[in-house]
Amino acid sequence: MVNVTASTALQLRSLVRSNGELEVSLQSVPVPEPAADEVLVRIQATPINPSDLGLLFGAADMSTMKVGGTPSHPVLTARIPDKFMKAMAGRVDQSMPVGNEGAGLVVKAGDSPKAQALMGKMVALIGGEMYAQYRCIKAAACLPLPADATAADGASCFVNPLTALGMVETMKREGHSALVHTAAASNLGQMLNRICLKDGIALVNIVRKAEQEKLLRDMGAKHVVNATSPDFMAELTDALAETGATIAFDAIGGGELAGQILSCMEAAINGKAAEYSRYGSATHKQVYLYGMLDTSPTEIVRNFGMAWGIGGWLLFPFLQKIGPAAGQALRERVAAELKTTFASHYTRTVSLAEALSPEAVAVYGQRSTGAKVLIDPSKGMG
Amino acid sequence: MVNVTASTALQLRSLVRSNGELEVSLQSVPVPEPAADEVLVRIQATPINPSDLGLLFGAADMSTMKVGGTPSHPVLTARIPDKFMKAMAGRVDQSMPVGNEGAGLVVKAGDSPKAQALMGKMVALIGGEMYAQYRCIKAAACLPLPADATAADGASCFVNPLTALGMVETMKREGHSALVHTAAASNLGQMLNRICLKDGIALVNIVRKAEQEKLLRDMGAKHVVNATSPDFMAELTDALAETGATIAFDAIGGGELAGQILSCMEAAINGKAAEYSRYGSATHKQVYLYGMLDTSPTEIVRNFGMAWGIGGWLLFPFLQKIGPAAGQALRERVAAELKTTFASHYTRTVSLAEALSPEAVAVYGQRSTGAKVLIDPSKGMG
Numbered sequence: 001m002v003n004v005t006a007s008t009a010l011q012l013r014s015l016v017r018s019n020g021e022l023e024v025s026l027q028s029v030p031v032p033e034p035a036a037d038e039v040l041v042r043i044q045a046t047p048i049n050p051s052d053l054g055l056l057f058g059a060a061d062m063s064t065m066k067v068g069g070t071p072s073h074p075v076l077t078a079r080i081p082d083k084f085m086k087a088m089a090g091r092v093d094q095s096m097p098v099g100n101e102g103a104g105l106v107v108k109a110g111d112s113p114k115a116q117a118l119m120g121k122m123v124a125l126i127g128g129e130m131y132a133q134y135r136c137i138k139a140a141a142c143l144p145l146p147a148d149a150t151a152a153d154g155a156s157c158f159v160n161p162l163t164a165l166g167m168v169e170t171m172k173r174e175g176h177s178a179l180v181h182t183a184a185a186s187n188l189g190q191m192l193n194r195i196c197l198k199d200g201i202a203l204v205n206i207v208r209k210a211e212q213e214k215l216l217r218d219m220g221a222k223h224v225v226n227a228t229s230p231d232f233m234a235e236l237t238d239a240l241a242e243t244g245a246t247i248a249f250d251a252i253g254g255g256e257l258a259g260q261i262l263s264c265m266e267a268a269i270n271g272k273a274a275e276y277s278r279y280g281s282a283t284h285k286q287v288y289l290y291g292m293l294d295t296s297p298t299e300i301v302r303n304f305g306m307a308w309g310i311g312g313w314l315l316f317p318f319l320q321k322i323g324p325a326a327g328q329a330l331r332e333r334v335a336a337e338l339k340t341t342f343a344s345h346y347t348r349t350v351s352l353a354e355a356l357s358p359e360a361v362a363v364y365g366q367r368s369t370g371a372k373v374l375i376d377p378s379k380g381m382g
Numbered sequence: 383m384v385n386v387t388a389s390t391a392l393q394l395r396s397l398v399r400s401n402g403e404l405e406v407s408l409q410s411v412p413v414p415e416p417a418a419d420e421v422l423v424r425i426q427a428t429p430i431n432p433s434d435l436g437l438l439f440g441a442a443d444m445s446t447m448k449v450g451g452t453p454s455h456p457v458l459t460a461r462i463p464d465k466f467m468k469a470m471a472g473r474v475d476q477s478m479p480v481g482n483e484g485a486g487l488v489v490k491a492g493d494s495p496k497a498q499a500l501m502g503k504m505v506a507l508i509g510g511e512m513y514a515q516y517r518c519i520k521a522a523a524c525l526p527l528p529a530d531a532t533a534a535d536g537a538s539c540f541v542n543p544l545t546a547l548g549m550v551e552t553m554k555r556e557g558h559s560a561l562v563h564t565a566a567a568s569n570l571g572q573m574l575n576r577i578c579l580k581d582g583i584a585l586v587n588i589v590r591k592a593e594q595e596k597l598l599r600d601m602g603a604k605h606v607v608n609a610t611s612p613d614f615m616a617e618l619t620d621a622l623a624e625t626g627a628t629i630a631f632d633a634i635g636g637g638e639l640a641g642q643i644l645s646c647m648e649a650a651i652n653g654k655a656a657e658y659s660r661y662g663s664a665t666h667k668q669v670y671l672y673g674m675l676d677t678s679p680t681e682i683v684r685n686f687g688m689a690w691g692i693g694g695w696l697l698f699p700f701l702q703k704i705g706p707a708a709g710q711a712l713r714e715r716v717a718a719e720l721k722t723t724f725a726s727h728y729t730r731t732v733s734l735a736e737a738l739s740p741e742a743v744a745v746y747g748q749r750s751t752g753a754k755v756l757i758d759p760s761k762g763m764g
Contacts (some may be wrong), residue, residue, distance in 0.1 A: 300680040303469040311691030
């Protein structure tokens, strides 16, 4: 049994000041007492997902980053360009906890049987505020891990697995039969490949590096296209013609890629067309931007007819749309395939303080494919 | 009674050659004999809509335009940039007739009672190939005009009226309660204003010139924003906050405007928000691009959260989606309000040959708001 002795513990906070300064720091906050239906979890593993970076750094220009404070209580600051401050209006001058998901040990439990049943268990949890030594949360938000799973095994059990499954589910629900994924060698992309291989769904992977191509091909991926190839457009068109993919999930967001995908989809469709259609093909082509690894503007050269759409895609609204029963079915699949289909890999594990070091930010802040950082808030805490 | 004497007549044709040359010319084609359920219409008025320009000029760079041939049989040529030739693949080396809609006199009719009933009547018609002296068409595709209507009155009775009504219908069907329109002083925009005023729907008009602002305000438009104003973004945000518009129909397509509209919608929503949402507002914001007055790339600065979409919108797929009964209801409204809500105005009327003159192309080819050209194929034909 682990005992909680301290009455306060560290929590990472992100603050956007009205003067356009971002400040990320560690705060001492009271360790909460769990209510009847709650448990107190000592967090041991919590990933820095691309989806956390928005709340963590806001729209700050990270090239202006400075780290001050002390080694145990670093304070990271950066400037937010004026043009983005309007989008930040809702969070100005509010110190915000960060961290979508994590895993750890239940060290205290409320009186309810459901909470008590989790006492001493290793659990995965989702609900924000995970970049902290302790997280008090409803017992219902916890997923007990298999006996042989470590906190690191369970740390990324929600966001990436449900996002990958959500893409396949969206593809089916919107009437497509194959899909495209960008930044495809990421942890998420690897999961998506494992899902598609297992389920027999054709997937076109777009990457930017030869080693990423190799990594995916070694996993068994059939369609891998390198966006830096001089023949990228032709190669992508061929892969789209072969698979019939008319929906894409793009993690990059900025630049020309989303438009290029639509353009190649149209070319692949028209390559099979019997008759010219003046407004382009009547087949609806869709790209969902679910991330923004590239925060620069999205530039769309509209040479793909009129039957197209680009839009945002987010896990939580998707889960809301499909309803609790369908969501539960996805969660059960994740639990059943935690160490296979849904395994995650990390580049490095850092303490809360180390997460604010320039070295760590350089790894996860560059939003680069496959460089994933895990925070262990129990690390270096004696 | 008008008699058809000639066995051949002129038809405007657009041809994209595989070498990247566009050629628009007048061809002598046989005058068809109507089948039992068809009528032969002597076209007297057919508008050059922005929606005709795609088929007429393809993706040609009109700054390279040359006009040769003879005054009665001009031949217009222009270069199509290589990068757009892929999108032209389906029409290469096929000479294509042009012209979405028109109006004229029924001069010959098939044996069926429905066709015979139209003999000698002035009708409006839709179905392509209208830039011609004669159009043979199913009687069912003709809308008989009121006795006091000229061909010019009825020439634009489908595309613009149904598009404007389609926007309002789309707004309602997708759960929005007010809308935004760009290039709002166009013939279509003026119609949309008359519809919205009549139906009590809030409409935010975006224009680029002071005289367009005045024109719309004089019509009774309440919300008119000038995109060239130094305070455009703030003024648009205010209008969006007042109206609650979360859907826009954009005729321009290129440049930053579509993204700016989404950005101002988000700011208007967040101005009323009680709590910060890390992924932006949960309210879906939609921009449909239904035209491309600006063929340059669409540039989207994504500072409006994740609940958004941009896509193509076209009249014919929309009509298909709502089904024949709903479509018929829209048509009946157009017929009932032809000289009021759905009246069109033209900058100039030209013959088929004059339509290919540099002077005429300079008017309609610039795709500028409100400069609408009408072709009268019976003009100058003796």
